[in-house]
Each structure stands twice: as structure tokens, then as C-alpha cells.
Amino acid sequence: MSLVIYTKPDCPYCEQARVYYNSEGIPFVDYDAQNNPARRAEMFSFSGGDPTVPCIVEDGKYKGSGWGDPPRG
Numbered sequence: 001m002s003l004v005i006y007t008k009p010d011c012p013y014c015e016q017a018r019v020y021y022n023s024e025g026i027p028f029v030d031y032d033a034q035n036n037p038a039r040r041a042e043m044f045s046f047s048g049g050d051p052t053v054p055c056i057v058e059d060g061k062y063k064g065s066g067w068g069d070p071p072r073g
Contacts, residue, residue: 004056
């Protein structure tokens with residue numbers, strides 16, 4: 001499984017997603033969608049323009065944006 005999380009600095013929901021996937025032993029790539037315009041455009045292509053982070057992409061497919069309790073991952 002390939003997991004990508006598009007995030008922004010100091011986002012508590014992004015941190016919750018990181019903690020969750022780390023605790024489950026699920027490897028992921030974390031891209032900064034706020035400070036990297038290319039990654040932001042990539043995120044928008046998956047999310048249909050939704051700016052909500054974290055944006056979760058699994059195996060090249062958009063899984064959703066945002067995070068909650070319990071985790072949506």
C-alpha cells in the first residue's frame with residue numbers, strides 16, 4: 001500500500017493523522033501542501049479543489065480530507 005498525506009505546518013489534525021498511521025505501523029509520505037505550490041496543486045487534483053488537510057491518498061486514490069476522533073483513516 002502506498003499512502004500519501006498532504007498536510008500543513010502546525011495543523012493538529014495532520015499531527016493526529018501522523019500519530020495514527022505511525023501507531024499502526026503504516027508507512028506514509030507526508031507532503032507540505034501549504035508551502036509547496038506543486039504539492040498543493042497535486043493535492044487539489046486528488047481532492048477536487050478541497051483545501052482541507054490532511055488530505056489522504058491511498059494507492060493513488062483520494063480517500064478523503066480532514067480528520068476526526070475516531071480517526072477516519
